[in-house]
Amino acid sequence: MAVCIKSIRSFSQAIRKSLHLGIRENTKLKNWGLKHEKTLLQSISNKKTKFYKLAVIGSGSWASAIARIVGHNARHNDLFDETVMMYVRQRIFKGEKLTDIINSQHENPCYLPGFKLPDNIFAVSDVVEAARNSDIIIFVMPHKFVKQTCTPLIGQIKPYSIGVSLIKSFDVDDSGEIRLVSDWLRKNLNIDVSVLMGANIAHEVAAEFLCEATLGTYDEQVGNILKQLFETDYFKVTMSTDLSTIELCGALKNIVALASGCVDGLGYGNNTKAAVIRLGLTEMIKFAQWFYPKAKLETFFQSCGVADLLTTCYGGRNRRLAEAFVRTRQKLNELEAEMLEGQKLQGPETADAVHRVLKKQNLEEHFPLFVVVNKIFTGQLPPTELITCVRHHPQFRNLV
């Protein structure tokens, strides 16, 4: 059987390589090539041959929770190679290397204590080692580590591998243009990148409470392979081709969560909070449709949209810290140090990035909630200005 798998893999790899080398310059041809390549892969997978080698790039709580799922599916679905490589940013925990702890105790005591990882997860501290031979690479780390972590991968991974980003944030360049994480990965690593976003608080996923996520991919067959990789009895996956909207939702909801925590901190009730979340959602939609005109309204009704927004605005740490920020008037970085054990909030950074885009493109007045959140959390305005902003929101100027 091993010989058989090996020969099929080499055969496929040879075809992939020839397809890849000849047609990289031409996108249409490239897509044609990918399509045919995937048809081949699909026909191989139909033969129940273990095929796709897997890597998880990241070792935080969400990376560990998703590694539990992927590890389980790799073991139980013949489409995937059983060993899952996991890139772990090395650190010493109670005198021992984190990679050694994960490999011997099958647990990540730093970021997901109390939950066993499957023993087919193999942790390494060299990102190239983790990803070099992988066919599917799952990127899941805080946004600020992406470039530093992934730059060593440039030119070092299989060119036809499939990337999946679980990273909920984006950059803004000096000219005020949005740079999605998936775009950075796509461009720099020269691979296809899908996205997976949703209402997925890591500890609850690890506890195997039923939940769902949205998988965004341009390619039907890649989608069907990735659905098999991620879906379990407790982690359900819907699919969409609206990638940029899915990715934007994951980032923008953190701004709304800050607003939501602000409402809690000011002592307002359910009605006010619902109004703020609702207006935040409408600004998310407007933002997505402005910068990505093909953005679909339906995508906001997926887990990545309204559901993730709810989870974050009622249960997330951006909401919690924002509430504390308003109540205590302490500085955000002090609160982060006290409440997040050195981790950073994503919300303020995203609010700042969004504000920079809006300023550069002269759109501030169209997104008053996004703007006021940034001004509040950078100390330029008092938190009560959120309420003033809602009171005068352009939405209330409409007539029938």
Next chain:
Amino acid sequence: MAVCIKSIRSFSQAIRKSLHLGIRENTKLKNWGLKHEKTLLQSISNKKTKFYKLAVIGSGSWASAIARIVGHNARHNDLFDETVMMYVRQRIFKGEKLTDIINSQHENPCYLPGFKLPDNIFAVSDVVEAARNSDIIIFVMPHKFVKQTCTPLIGQIKPYSIGVSLIKSFDVDDSGEIRLVSDWLRKNLNIDVSVLMGANIAHEVAAEFLCEATLGTYDEQVGNILKQLFETDYFKVTMSTDLSTIELCGALKNIVALASGCVDGLGYGNNTKAAVIRLGLTEMIKFAQWFYPKAKLETFFQSCGVADLLTTCYGGRNRRLAEAFVRTRQKLNELEAEMLEGQKLQGPETADAVHRVLKKQNLEEHFPLFVVVNKIFTGQLPPTELITCVRHHPQFRNLV
């Protein structure tokens, strides 16, 4: 001034009457007539003449909270006559008639204790007396009292008056057809009826915490008058012409709130709850679009849609009782007696009505969440079936 107002009013009434009498049979002509009538009214209102007489039909907590708003605006906006009639279902409270308490103490101690009503609210226990001379009649009471309360009004109110329904529920007739409350009022009272729905927990509105609502009306000028009637500095109003969707949202969200409380009762976390609310929302949309094909997706992004859903699913009493129902396994009516002081939940009744429509029209399989909620709360299935339902929801069968 009084003479002037009186003469303008008689003049307008004469015109209204002539328009009304001649053209009631023909809808197009009727609409034309109403349009012209309203232009006249508008031109009168521009002269700052007090014009519209007001009535609130209902005396519960929401009726009292909205009476505070309407009473305030009637006093401060020359468009409206200052006295607001309020129909109060008579009861004796601490030895005194409720109407007398409201008229002397300017408070409704039964349903909204601790909040003063403006002293231009005049409570009466005769519904015809309350509404007979009114130009704008606000209907706000539990759904089950509508027919009994409003039947006496048939033929007794001004035929050209404007109705506004704040009632969040609907009926289903024996043939499985949906009967919206606004339709019943429109048909039986022979008047135009707008709707006002949103994330409006009564006590928070009474406490003047900032919130918003969606006003649905077919007519621009009626909309603009009603916006002036309802909007305050803390109660903001957006407008829409998608009336049936607005009204359906107000009813259907209570089914999702039961599901949401069920998740809490079963001890699941934020992710599961967000998934259930999200799937509930998609069934709300599907239901609205199925039965009212002109239903707009945008309406679900208004306060009546996603915001009211949030408030109800995180803070409402349907959620609270559903959680208790699952935890204690007590009967719903016992819990209602214990926890709601004799008031009834709207959710189970709506779930039952919706299930009847779906059964009659052979659509059960398309709305599994709605159906399972009804089966759980009528004791036909255990609460854990909600999780099974979500796990197998048709949404997760989709491919890219």
